[in-house]
Amino acid sequence: MTVKKSEGKREQILRAAEKVFAEKGFQDATIADIVGRAKVSEATLYEYYSSKEDLLFRIPGDLTSEQKKEIEFVFDHIRGAANKMRAFIYHNLWFWQTHPDYASVALVILKQNRKFINTESYRIIYDTYQMMLPVIEEGIESGEFKAGTNPKLVLSMILSIIEYITVNKILHGTPENLLEYVDPITDQILGGIRA
Amino acid sequence: MTVKKSEGKREQILRAAEKVFAEKGFQDATIADIVGRAKVSEATLYEYYSSKEDLLFRIPGDLTSEQKKEIEFVFDHIRGAANKMRAFIYHNLWFWQTHPDYASVALVILKQNRKFINTESYRIIYDTYQMMLPVIEEGIESGEFKAGTNPKLVLSMILSIIEYITVNKILHGTPENLLEYVDPITDQILGGIRA
Amino acid sequence: MTVKKSEGKREQILRAAEKVFAEKGFQDATIADIVGRAKVSEATLYEYYSSKEDLLFRIPGDLTSEQKKEIEFVFDHIRGAANKMRAFIYHNLWFWQTHPDYASVALVILKQNRKFINTESYRIIYDTYQMMLPVIEEGIESGEFKAGTNPKLVLSMILSIIEYITVNKILHGTPENLLEYVDPITDQILGGIRA
Amino acid sequence: MTVKKSEGKREQILRAAEKVFAEKGFQDATIADIVGRAKVSEATLYEYYSSKEDLLFRIPGDLTSEQKKEIEFVFDHIRGAANKMRAFIYHNLWFWQTHPDYASVALVILKQNRKFINTESYRIIYDTYQMMLPVIEEGIESGEFKAGTNPKLVLSMILSIIEYITVNKILHGTPENLLEYVDPITDQILGGIRA
DNA sequence: GATGAATGAGAGTTCATTCAT
DNA sequence: CATGAATGAACTCTCATTCAT
Structure with a gap:
C-alpha cells in the first residue's frame, strides 16, 4: 500500500482544519486560517485536498x-x-x-x-x-x-x-x-x- | 396604532428571509436571494432591517x-x-x-x-x-x-x-x-x- | 419680486447643509444628515435644490x-x-x-x-x-x-x-x-x- | 535584502493610486480606477494594501x-x-x-x-x-x-x-x-x- | 407644497481557488 | 513536492435621487 506525498503533512493540515473549523465554524474559517495553523502554503493544501468542503468531509x-x-x-x-x-x-x-x-x-x-x-x-x-x-x-x-x-x-x-x-x-x-x-x-x- | 412604513412590506421581507435562511442556511443565503423572493429591491430591505444579522434575529x-x-x-x-x-x-x-x-x-x-x-x-x-x-x-x-x-x-x-x-x-x-x-x-x- | 415656496424653508435647509458640510465634509455628509437637521423631508430638499452639489454651491x-x-x-x-x-x-x-x-x-x-x-x-x-x-x-x-x-x-x-x-x-x-x-x-x- | 511579494507591483499600485487620487480626490477615486491604471486586479491591490485609506496614507x-x-x-x-x-x-x-x-x-x-x-x-x-x-x-x-x-x-x-x-x-x-x-x-x- | 417610501447603481472588501515556477 | 502571487466572482451595504400621493 503506497501513499503519495507526505502523510505527515496531510494529517497536519487535517488537524489544523479541525481546530479552525471547531473554533470558527465552517464559513468563518478561511483557508488562510488553516494553512497558517498548519504551517503550509495554500497551494500545498490544495495538493492534498480538493476543496474546503473536501477537507471538512475528511475530518471524521x-x-x-x-x-x-x-x-x-x-x-x-x-x-x-x-x-x-x-x-x-x-x-x-x-x-x-x-x-x-x-x-x-x-x-x-x-x-x-x-x-x-x-x-x-x-x-x-x-x-x-x-x-x-x-x-x-x-x-x-x-x-x-x-x-x-x-x-x-x-x-x-x-x-x-x-x-x-x-x-x-x-x-x-x-x-x-x-x-x-x-x-x-x-x-x-x-x-x-x-x- | 401607528406604524412606520409599510408593515406589509416589512413582514413580506421577514417571511422571505425566513424561507431563504431555512433553505440555504444563514451564510449561503444572500440578500439577493431574499429580496428576489420578497420582490423588493436590496435597498428597500435595508430600509427595514439594518443588516443581514438583524434580519435573522428578528425572525423569532x-x-x-x-x-x-x-x-x-x-x-x-x-x-x-x-x-x-x-x-x-x-x-x-x-x-x-x-x-x-x-x-x-x-x-x-x-x-x-x-x-x-x-x-x-x-x-x-x-x-x-x-x-x-x-x-x-x-x-x-x-x-x-x-x-x-x-x-x-x-x-x-x-x-x-x-x-x-x-x-x-x-x-x-x-x-x-x-x-x-x-x-x-x-x-x-x-x-x-x-x- | 416674487419668490416661490417658503423662503424660510429654503434658508433653513441651506443653514443645515452648511453646518453638516462643515462638520463632515462634502462626501461624508449625507442628504439624510441635512434633512434631519433641517427638519424637512428628503423630497422637500429636492424641491428647493436640484442636487447635493447645487446645495453646496449655493452656500456662499x-x-x-x-x-x-x-x-x-x-x-x-x-x-x-x-x-x-x-x-x-x-x-x-x-x-x-x-x-x-x-x-x-x-x-x-x-x-x-x-x-x-x-x-x-x-x-x-x-x-x-x-x-x-x-x-x-x-x-x-x-x-x-x-x-x-x-x-x-x-x-x-x-x-x-x-x-x-x-x-x-x-x-x-x-x-x-x-x-x-x-x-x-x-x-x-x-x-x-x-x- | 528580502522583500515579500513583488515590490515592483506594490510600487506600481501606489503610483497609480497617487495619480488617481491626484486627479479625482480621495472619495471620487475608486478602487476600480486605481487597479485599472495599475493593470492589476482589485484583489491584488488588497494583497498589498489593506484598505483604500491605507493606500492613501502610504503615498508619502x-x-x-x-x-x-x-x-x-x-x-x-x-x-x-x-x-x-x-x-x-x-x-x-x-x-x-x-x-x-x-x-x-x-x-x-x-x-x-x-x-x-x-x-x-x-x-x-x-x-x-x-x-x-x-x-x-x-x-x-x-x-x-x-x-x-x-x-x-x-x-x-x-x-x-x-x-x-x-x-x-x-x-x-x-x-x-x-x-x-x-x-x-x-x-x-x-x-x-x-x- | 410636502413627503414617505422605494430603488438603481455602485462602492469597498473578501476569499477559495489556480497557475507558473 | 511546494509555493508565492494573482484573481474572478461574489458579497453586504450605502445613498443621492425620484415618484405617487
Missing part, C-alpha cells in the same frame, strides 16, 4: 471506524442489554469529551450539512449508532426490557440527550464533566423501559 | 412570546404534572411542525449563534422552556413523580428529543407526522420518573 | 456680495494704502472667525472644487480679493510702498496666510483669537514693502 | 524622510539664516513642482485628513518644517534678523505662500514655473524681518 476519517470497532468490542465483552446501553452511553460521552474539536465539527457543522449524509463517514457513524437497536431488541426478547418498548425511539432519545449536553457544553463553554451524566441518563432511560 | 419576533403565553395558558388549564408534561411535549411538537421554516431557523441557525443568546428573543424562549421545571418539581412534591428525579435532566431529555426529531425531519425531509411521537415520548419519559 | 449666496460691499465701504472711508491693507486683513480674519461653518465650507470644501470656479459666487469672491490690487498699486504710486513691489505676490501672501491660519484653526480646533494676528501679519507684510 | 512613504534629509544637508552646507531661508523656499517649491501628483495628494487630500495627523509621515513632514524655526532664531540672535521677529509667524507665512501657489497651480492647471517665485517670496519675507 478513521475515527468513525475506530469508534465502531470499539463499540463492537464493548458489546462483545459485556453481558446484558442494560449494561450494554450504559456502556454505549458512557463510550459516546467519553468520546465527545476527549475529542472536543471533532465534537464541534461533527455535531455542529457536519450534523446540518446535507451533502455529508451521502458520505462514507456518515454511513459508518450511522451504522455504529444502529448497533444499539439489536441490543434493545434482545433486551425486549430476553424480558430485560418491557414488551412494547420502541427501540428506535429509545435510541433516538439516547442519541439526542448525548448530543444535547455535548453541544451545550461546546457552545456555552461550561467546564462540566460529561461523564457525570452517564448514570442519570442511563437510569432515566432504563426507568422508562425496564421490565 | 412575536412568535416567542405567543408561544410562552400559550404554554402558560395550557399549564393554567390542565391539572397534574404528567398531563402538563404531555401537553408541553404536544405543544412544542405541534408548534415546530406547523412552523417548519421557523423551526429550521431557530433550531439549526439561531441555536448555534452565540450573539443570539444575548437577545430578548432568546431569553423568552429560555423562560418558556424553564416553565417546565416547577411543573416537574411539583410533580415530585405531590408524589406524582419519583423522589430523586432530576428535573433539569428530565427537561433536557424532553427538549433534546423534541429538537432531535424535528431537526431530523427538517434535514432529511421525511414526511412523518411529529405528533405521533407525543405519546411515545411522554410515556418513555414518564416511565422513568413515575412513582 | 449673498454673503459674498455683502462682503464685497463691506470691503468697498471700508476702502471708501480709510485713507492710506497701509491702513487699507490692515483693514482688509482685519476684515477677512474677523469674517472667517465669525462665520466658522462657512469658513469650513469655503476654505476647505469649495476651495478645491474645480466646478465651483465657474460659479458666480467664485467670481464675486475673486473680485473682492482683487480689490486689494489697486490699493497696493496706489501705494506704490504714492510712494507709500517701495517701487518694485509685486502687487499680485503681496496679495497672494496676504490671502495665503489668512487662509492658512483660519484653516489651521478649523482643522485643529485651536481656540485662538484670529484677530491677534492682524497686526503681526500686517506689519510683516508692510516690513517687506514699506518704502 | 520614503519621500518625507528623504526630503527631511535633503533639507538637513542643505542647512549644513549653507551659511547665514537668510541664505538658508532662500534655500528652504527653493527646495520646497522645487519639490512640489517636480512631484505634482504627490503635491495634490499631500496638499489637498492629506492636509485635511484628521487621521493622517497621527501617522509617522505627518510627524516627519512636521519636523522637517519645524527645522526652519531654529534657523530664524539664530538669525535673530546673530543680528541678521530684526529683534522682535516672530519665528512661528514667519514660518507660517513661508509655508502658506508655498502651499498657496502650489495648490493654485494644481487646481487651475497654470503652466507657470514655481521656481520664479523663490526670489520674490524670499525677498518679501526678508524685507519684513531683515535688520
Whole structure:
C-alpha cells in the first residue's frame, strides 16, 4: 500500500482544519486560517485536498471506524442489554469529551450539512449508532426490557440527550464533566423501559 | 396604532428571509436571494432591517412570546404534572411542525449563534422552556413523580428529543407526522420518573 | 419680486447643509444628515435644490456680495494704502472667525472644487480679493510702498496666510483669537514693502 | 535584502493610486480606477494594501524622510539664516513642482485628513518644517534678523505662500514655473524681518 | 407644497481557488 | 513536492435621487 506525498503533512493540515473549523465554524474559517495553523502554503493544501468542503468531509476519517470497532468490542465483552446501553452511553460521552474539536465539527457543522449524509463517514457513524437497536431488541426478547418498548425511539432519545449536553457544553463553554451524566441518563432511560 | 412604513412590506421581507435562511442556511443565503423572493429591491430591505444579522434575529419576533403565553395558558388549564408534561411535549411538537421554516431557523441557525443568546428573543424562549421545571418539581412534591428525579435532566431529555426529531425531519425531509411521537415520548419519559 | 415656496424653508435647509458640510465634509455628509437637521423631508430638499452639489454651491449666496460691499465701504472711508491693507486683513480674519461653518465650507470644501470656479459666487469672491490690487498699486504710486513691489505676490501672501491660519484653526480646533494676528501679519507684510 | 511579494507591483499600485487620487480626490477615486491604471486586479491591490485609506496614507512613504534629509544637508552646507531661508523656499517649491501628483495628494487630500495627523509621515513632514524655526532664531540672535521677529509667524507665512501657489497651480492647471517665485517670496519675507 | 417610501447603481472588501515556477 | 502571487466572482451595504400621493 503506497501513499503519495507526505502523510505527515496531510494529517497536519487535517488537524489544523479541525481546530479552525471547531473554533470558527465552517464559513468563518478561511483557508488562510488553516494553512497558517498548519504551517503550509495554500497551494500545498490544495495538493492534498480538493476543496474546503473536501477537507471538512475528511475530518471524521478513521475515527468513525475506530469508534465502531470499539463499540463492537464493548458489546462483545459485556453481558446484558442494560449494561450494554450504559456502556454505549458512557463510550459516546467519553468520546465527545476527549475529542472536543471533532465534537464541534461533527455535531455542529457536519450534523446540518446535507451533502455529508451521502458520505462514507456518515454511513459508518450511522451504522455504529444502529448497533444499539439489536441490543434493545434482545433486551425486549430476553424480558430485560418491557414488551412494547420502541427501540428506535429509545435510541433516538439516547442519541439526542448525548448530543444535547455535548453541544451545550461546546457552545456555552461550561467546564462540566460529561461523564457525570452517564448514570442519570442511563437510569432515566432504563426507568422508562425496564421490565 | 401607528406604524412606520409599510408593515406589509416589512413582514413580506421577514417571511422571505425566513424561507431563504431555512433553505440555504444563514451564510449561503444572500440578500439577493431574499429580496428576489420578497420582490423588493436590496435597498428597500435595508430600509427595514439594518443588516443581514438583524434580519435573522428578528425572525423569532412575536412568535416567542405567543408561544410562552400559550404554554402558560395550557399549564393554567390542565391539572397534574404528567398531563402538563404531555401537553408541553404536544405543544412544542405541534408548534415546530406547523412552523417548519421557523423551526429550521431557530433550531439549526439561531441555536448555534452565540450573539443570539444575548437577545430578548432568546431569553423568552429560555423562560418558556424553564416553565417546565416547577411543573416537574411539583410533580415530585405531590408524589406524582419519583423522589430523586432530576428535573433539569428530565427537561433536557424532553427538549433534546423534541429538537432531535424535528431537526431530523427538517434535514432529511421525511414526511412523518411529529405528533405521533407525543405519546411515545411522554410515556418513555414518564416511565422513568413515575412513582 | 416674487419668490416661490417658503423662503424660510429654503434658508433653513441651506443653514443645515452648511453646518453638516462643515462638520463632515462634502462626501461624508449625507442628504439624510441635512434633512434631519433641517427638519424637512428628503423630497422637500429636492424641491428647493436640484442636487447635493447645487446645495453646496449655493452656500456662499449673498454673503459674498455683502462682503464685497463691506470691503468697498471700508476702502471708501480709510485713507492710506497701509491702513487699507490692515483693514482688509482685519476684515477677512474677523469674517472667517465669525462665520466658522462657512469658513469650513469655503476654505476647505469649495476651495478645491474645480466646478465651483465657474460659479458666480467664485467670481464675486475673486473680485473682492482683487480689490486689494489697486490699493497696493496706489501705494506704490504714492510712494507709500517701495517701487518694485509685486502687487499680485503681496496679495497672494496676504490671502495665503489668512487662509492658512483660519484653516489651521478649523482643522485643529485651536481656540485662538484670529484677530491677534492682524497686526503681526500686517506689519510683516508692510516690513517687506514699506518704502 | 528580502522583500515579500513583488515590490515592483506594490510600487506600481501606489503610483497609480497617487495619480488617481491626484486627479479625482480621495472619495471620487475608486478602487476600480486605481487597479485599472495599475493593470492589476482589485484583489491584488488588497494583497498589498489593506484598505483604500491605507493606500492613501502610504503615498508619502520614503519621500518625507528623504526630503527631511535633503533639507538637513542643505542647512549644513549653507551659511547665514537668510541664505538658508532662500534655500528652504527653493527646495520646497522645487519639490512640489517636480512631484505634482504627490503635491495634490499631500496638499489637498492629506492636509485635511484628521487621521493622517497621527501617522509617522505627518510627524516627519512636521519636523522637517519645524527645522526652519531654529534657523530664524539664530538669525535673530546673530543680528541678521530684526529683534522682535516672530519665528512661528514667519514660518507660517513661508509655508502658506508655498502651499498657496502650489495648490493654485494644481487646481487651475497654470503652466507657470514655481521656481520664479523663490526670489520674490524670499525677498518679501526678508524685507519684513531683515535688520 | 410636502413627503414617505422605494430603488438603481455602485462602492469597498473578501476569499477559495489556480497557475507558473 | 511546494509555493508565492494573482484573481474572478461574489458579497453586504450605502445613498443621492425620484415618484405617487
